Amino acid sequence: MALDKLKKEETLAMRKRLIGQSCRLFYSDDPVKIVRARGQYLFDENDQRYLDCISNVHHVGHCHPSVTKAAAAQMDLLNTNARFLHDNIVLYADRLSATLPEKLCVFYFVNSGSEANDLALRLAQQYTQHEDVIVLDHAYHGHLKSLIDISPYKFRKLAGQKEWVHVAPLPDTYRGIYRENHPNPGQAYADTVKDLIEEVHRKGRKPRDSDKVNFLHILHRYVRTAGGVFVADEVQTGFGRLGSHFWGFQQQGESFCPDIVTMGKPMGNGHPLACVATTVEIAGAFTANGVEYFNTFGGNPVSCAVGLAVLDVIEKEDLTGNATRVGAHLKDLLTKLQTRHPLIGDVRGVGLFVGLELVTDREKKTPATETAALVVKRLKEEDKICVSTDGPWENVLKFKPPMCFSMEDAELAVQCIDRILTDIEASDLKLEKDDI
Amino acid sequence: MALDKLKKEETLAMRKRLIGQSCRLFYSDDPVKIVRARGQYLFDENDQRYLDCISNVHHVGHCHPSVTKAAAAQMDLLNTNARFLHDNIVLYADRLSATLPEKLCVFYFVNSGSEANDLALRLAQQYTQHEDVIVLDHAYHGHLKSLIDISPYKFRKLAGQKEWVHVAPLPDTYRGIYRENHPNPGQAYADTVKDLIEEVHRKGRKPRDSDKVNFLHILHRYVRTAGGVFVADEVQTGFGRLGSHFWGFQQQGESFCPDIVTMGKPMGNGHPLACVATTVEIAGAFTANGVEYFNTFGGNPVSCAVGLAVLDVIEKEDLTGNATRVGAHLKDLLTKLQTRHPLIGDVRGVGLFVGLELVTDREKKTPATETAALVVKRLKEEDKICVSTDGPWENVLKFKPPMCFSMEDAELAVQCIDRILTDIEASDLKLEKDDI
Structure with missing residues (x-):
């Protein structure tokens, strides 16, 4: 049985017409339509699964x-x-x-x-x-x-x-x-x-x-x-x-x-x-x-x-214990990532509330706002992982997933960020070389 | 199966201890503990039924x-x-x-x-x-x-x-x-x-x-x-x-x-x-x-x-139609009551939002605040009907029941008010006579 009643384009058109535009959508250029969720996973109208690193509200897991x-x-x-x-x-x-x-x-x-x-x-x-x-x-x-x-x-x-x-x-x-x-x-x-x-x-x-x-x-x-x-x-x-x-x-x-x-x-x-x-x-x-x-x-x-x-x-379910363990693992993996990616300026947070601050220059701490937006977009499109940004310059990737987030989820998210940052740094380097 | 977990006295004691006293209880001298509800009826811990003329929020009936x-x-x-x-x-x-x-x-x-x-x-x-x-x-x-x-x-x-x-x-x-x-x-x-x-x-x-x-x-x-x-x-x-x-x-x-x-x-x-x-x-x-x-x-x-x-x-369920019909009947019955009870100063409202204003003197429109409180108390104790008061002097009996409120419910409420007002007016008269 289909879990949605309208085609996605129709939902989007009605949303634009009927709901105040001050109420923004995630991924406003290409919003996601979610029809069901369970634990730390969201599912769209085609039953495509997304790993949810955003929904702090759904604390013990979606639809527990x-x-x-x-x-x-x-x-x-x-x-x-x-x-x-x-x-x-x-x-x-x-x-x-x-x-x-x-x-x-x-x-x-x-x-x-x-x-x-x-x-x-x-x-x-x-x-x-x-x-x-x-x-x-x-x-x-x-x-x-x-x-x-x-x-x-x-x-x-x-x-x-x-x-x-x-x-x-x-x-x-x-x-x-x-x-x-x-x-x-x-x-x-x-x-x-x-x-x-x-x-x-x-x-x-x-x-x-x-x-x-x-x-x-x-x-x-x-x-x-x-x-x-x-x-x-x-x-x-x-x-x-x-x-x-x-x-x-x-x-x-x-x-x-x-x-x-x-x-x-x-x-x-x-x-x-x-x-x-x-x-x-x-x-x-x-x-x-x-x-x-x-x-x-x-x-x-x-x-x-x-x-x-x-x-x-x-x-x-000892979810505070899980937050301690998985949060520490996530922070540890991100801190290791920092040694290899100059784009990572800071890793901070505690438990399952972790931030990864991206900068274009570590010395000057110049906020890498566009890169953060690009990472969020690519994580969604290529890896089906939902992460949001925060901070005065929207250059901090924020992890605040449902508290049932697992070690494997953390590892997957970090691997994907690693790949995307490697990619971005390589093309930045190529751009610089081309400039010379 | 008992629907409550605590004895009423225990619930009340915990309520007094744990919940801000600015959050008031109905019938604060002898509050009612309600454990289930259906339609326009509330049920207490002893399965005693109350007719609900208060719960405008539970618009289509409790637990529809x-x-x-x-x-x-x-x-x-x-x-x-x-x-x-x-x-x-x-x-x-x-x-x-x-x-x-x-x-x-x-x-x-x-x-x-x-x-x-x-x-x-x-x-x-x-x-x-x-x-x-x-x-x-x-x-x-x-x-x-x-x-x-x-x-x-x-x-x-x-x-x-x-x-x-x-x-x-x-x-x-x-x-x-x-x-x-x-x-x-x-x-x-x-x-x-x-x-x-x-x-x-x-x-x-x-x-x-x-x-x-x-x-x-x-x-x-x-x-x-x-x-x-x-x-x-x-x-x-x-x-x-x-x-x-x-x-x-x-x-x-x-x-x-x-x-x-x-x-x-x-x-x-x-x-x-x-x-x-x-x-x-x-x-x-x-x-x-x-x-x-x-x-x-x-x-x-x-x-x-x-x-x-x-x-x-x-x-x-044509609840707006019901509100029109039952509301008109209720107002009509209350207006008839007004011809027999000098305590009723005014009957007003429309649909299932009706007020009965009590006064001690129709000419001066002196608010009958204490009488209104007494009617509410007696309706609850003697007839198991829940009504609240409103207005700057709390002398208006207010009817805003679930919209499934029936003709019979309206008739019962008015009969009981009739009996209680007759009673109060008789004892007021007796007091006056005793004074002479």
Whole structure:
């Protein structure tokens, strides 16, 4: 039985006509039509298989039967809103609570990482009675008006920077202001935030929150001292994506605890589900304003059944262990590749969140934007591997596959990148020779 | 097999501990634990049945098998994001397009009415290059920061009114500034908006949009002349809820067309699904800013399969016809009740969106807030009927049941209200007599 109802050209024509063009397609010159998926594989309308290195949302693997069964069973029983008592929401909150520091024990369920980050801003604002926000450069926290305001990645192209938003440099030891040769880059980057807070205070303003990176510990102290709260946006990094720890902020050690954690993308394996976790104090301040927070679909029995099933699969299939092992192997293979390909400027990341930065000149670190786009195109066309780019210059190949990604998948992806880079470098060399 | 895993007291204790208290429960003194639902009926942990007059979201009936089957089948196949080509999103947009005026032919899919209204603000802002917004008094447009700013129902209790938000009086002919005895209340209320626009202009500002009511036609002309756009928030009123028309704004006649329509709640019968429809011109202005709009879960194949199934059920079961017939019967019965119960001040609404306003004094229209709460409590305890209250004084009993609500359901609800009001009026009379 055909899994598609329209010819691909027809789907594309209708898409162009009916869906806002701001909603972009992957491979916009020749988009892929996907009709089914399983594990780490996507299948197009001709049953051609693609290896998926993109779908971080489909965390435990596309269409995992344990998750879809749990969803279907709950959908047949009940899907009311959270104004009625139900076991799923409390059991799910309890399970999430067990993954977090004890202090983060109050939960709000919502439908997207964007809704979670917007609510985090409301919670922080209510608790601190401050408006100002410190964010990291290049950050993206969601598509809502309030979040574009705090996303340098977006507001630089749109409305510009609001006076209550303060941008700290990204602690990037590859091309940031303090690099690998600095004796203590963590402290140095944290100090830039300290300076920022002092500058904000001089202007008579008060900072509220900040974002997580490798210097979180020092940062948190600065932020709390200044009367702010620390929000960790774990929408991309949570649920074991980084392998060694269930949450990104836990890389800082057991004693580190943010004031608010937001989670989303992988939480429902594609089902619209997200959450804010916070402390009794911050939740209490929010309750004290006397205004109800009602989210129509947030925390419904189906979403929570899906969330519980995802946690079960992560545990049963040891997907964080897999992320550690396969992620390390992938990074290792890419690092070896770097010794042979001058185009590779940097390999970074942890667990199954790995970046390969391409440069045309290693000394100058000139972003190889076009080459990155070419590699993505050729991987798709020649090898049926889906990889995306990221970074301010779109020159970083990004690996964030479903967490069931295997050693063999990693090896295949690296082999294909090797072949394509060899090819590109050879033709670049030929071009140079021809020039002489 | 027991459908709950915890004892009710245990669920309640965990809920109090783990879920933010701002997320309120229905019947907070003695909340109901619901474990399954079907059609217009909810069932608690003891299999006690409740008639549901609350769940407008569960539009075609709780757990409708056609909807849950479509969802389960698609979940097993594919649930990627909308950056891949897929038939469901375009087929669904096409179906929605057929319900709307021709001009509203570009769609953006999101996860909640709140996300839809936030995006509507972004679209309007980008197109008009204005910031100001005109909203109706008492309006509620969602739980996000940007929407609390334009919801008088919320901002009066929270951050207060922003200088770019302008509140027009609600065209309420029962207790508003122009009432039933006014020769042309529609024109009079529209003129209040005209005056507001002029005042805004005098301040050197420019208004952007407004909300729908019975005076939309005149209003739209005023708003467009002033360089604004008209946003119809159909999150509560859409998908045939009002019976006679698929969209609330269509009550104004075929020639009336808003510039942006937002939809949500009933769209996915409980599945997180919402949408913004707009014109080619407005979508074009949004595209022209060059910034991608990406919504992780918005328009995924499962959400769209659910949305398509909901439209199918509305058609096959003639639910808009049912809303017209049952809604008229309900309103008729309540209007008859009004002749016998001085507590009933007003009966209003259309289709299966009906309000019964209780007052302690018909002349003064004094809100009978406590009585309304008592009726809700007794309906639940004595008759197992779930009804909620609304309005600035919470004295309006609100009926917005699943659209499969039957004539018998309407009759039962009215009989029970009749009995309870008779009871309350008798004991009030007794109290008065005792006083003498």
